[in-house]
Amino acid sequence: MRVLLITGKGGVGKTTVSAATALLAADRGHRTLVMSTDPAHSLADAFAVELGDEPTDVVPGLLGQQIDAQRRLESHWGTVRDYLAELFDWGGAGGIAAEELVVFPGMDELFALAEVQDHVSSGKFDTIVVDCAPTAETLRLLSLPDVLGWYMQKLFPMERRVARVVRPVLSRVMSMPFPGDDVFQAGEGFYGRIEGVRRVLADPEVTSARLVMNLEKMVVAEARRTYTYLGLFGYAVDAxxxxxxxxxxVVDPYFKRWRELQSEHLATVEDAFSDLALLRLRLFDEEMVGVDKLRIVGEELYGDRDPTARLATNTPFRMFDSDDEVVLALRLPLAERGEVDVVRHHDEVYVTVGPYRRSLLLPDSLRRREVTGARLTEGELWIRFGVRRG
Known part of the structure; x- marks a missing residue:
């Protein structure tokens, strides 16, 4: 089973790459689904076919799906939404204001991503290609399972216990609505789905991200940052x-300077992403829309490679002994020293890179050890743990 996450800055051609990758996989015998989690769907336009909220045949062996995230949200968040709407209405924020407050930013895309787990569990497909939203939205989306996991493990059980104790008493003396067990069960069900997604996407044997870029300075810079941030959250990138x-x-003098700039940026890309498979696509002289054109794109992009294979092997996370210490190594390619911060708090280590933070719950073998230092080395963050306490 393989899941391929295709992402990149808006406008770089990630939907074309997603469609061509999926089509080539199907042509080579893999039962394939290509799905879009981008709210601004264009997958159907790439194939020049009609696609809807359910998997739809594109060619033999290939189905396409443009997920209706709002529909998924209403289906799986309804119980919690109704309670929150009642609570906000009680607090004076009724009507449209309450409806806006009960849906948190990114939740609709998160439920769309949960569809990946459903398809993996179904066993109907060998390969799932995900046409992701532009990188900023994708990074926010992929970081949510970690944030939600921390809340569900640390705060949710306490809130549920408190609610069970105070609900019978306070409901007699005040009109404020308190969440029932059905609300907490819905929350746990939601977390279960997202945790399932996290397990699938964080398994490098199953899931690989592929970064699409053009040879422009800002685009390459964003791709470099994305590579680092995906490493922070434990997602493997293979191309x-x-x-x-x-x-x-193309020898027209008009393009002379563009060719020079592309050559400079290509050298940067080859250096920055040297540990990944580097796939290249030329600028075609026409729009590559429709199945026949996408087949040309796929063949040029992958050649003899299997598009579903793991094109580069790297381990997002590892742990090893070093003298009397234990090193926790987190892959952070292209990270720079000044943008990384590490803080130990009880049984957790918080790693911050730029605007993103990840909480790492320490295994039992490290909880009784002190953090003795942290440093970046060859694309990894090494966090060293010394002699056991006590």
Missing amino acids: AVVNRIIPDA
């Missing part, structure tokens, strides 16, 4: 796709 390279056959 960088460089799209719209001006072919050698």
Whole structure:
């Protein structure tokens, strides 16, 4: 089973790459689903076919799906939403204001991502290709399972116990609505789905992210940051796709400076992503829309490679002994020293890179050890744990 996450800055051609990858996988015998979690769906436009909220046949062996995230949200969040709407209405924020407050930013996309877990569990597909939203939204989305996991493990059980104690008493003296067990059960069910997604996406044997970029300074810079942030949250990246390279056959003087700039940026890409498979696509002289054109894209992109294979092997997370210490190594490619911060708090280590933070719950073998230092080395953050306490 393989899950391929195709992401990149808006406008770089990630939907075309997603569609071409899925089509080539199907042509080579893999039962394939390509699905879009981008609220601004364009997957159907790429294939020039009609796609809806349920998997739809594109060609033999390939189905496509443009997920209706709002529908998923209403289906799985209804009980919690109704309670929160009642609570906000009691507090004076009724009507439209309450409806807006009960849905947190990113939740609709999160439920769309949960669909991946359902398809993996179904066993109907060998390969699932996900046409993700642009990188900023994708990073926010992929970080949510960690944030939600911390809340569910640390605060949710306490809130449920408190609610059970105070609900019978306070309901007699005040009109404020208190959550019932059905609300907490719905919350636990939601967390279970998202945790399932997390397990699938964080397994490098199953899931790989592929970064699509053009040879432009801002695009390459964003791809570099994305590579680092995906490492922070434990997602494996196996390929960088460089799209719209001006072919050698183009000799028009108008493109001379563009070719020089692309050459400079390509050197940067080759250096920054040297541990990944580097896939290249030329700038075509027409729109590559429809099944026939996408087949050309797929063949040029992958050649003899299996598009579903793990194109580069790297371990997002590992632990090893070093003298009397234990090292926890987190893969952070391209991270710079000044943007990384590590803090130990009880049984957790908080790692911050730029605007993103991840909480790492320490295994039993490390909880009684002191953090003795942390440093970046060859694309990894090494956190050292010394002699056991007590």
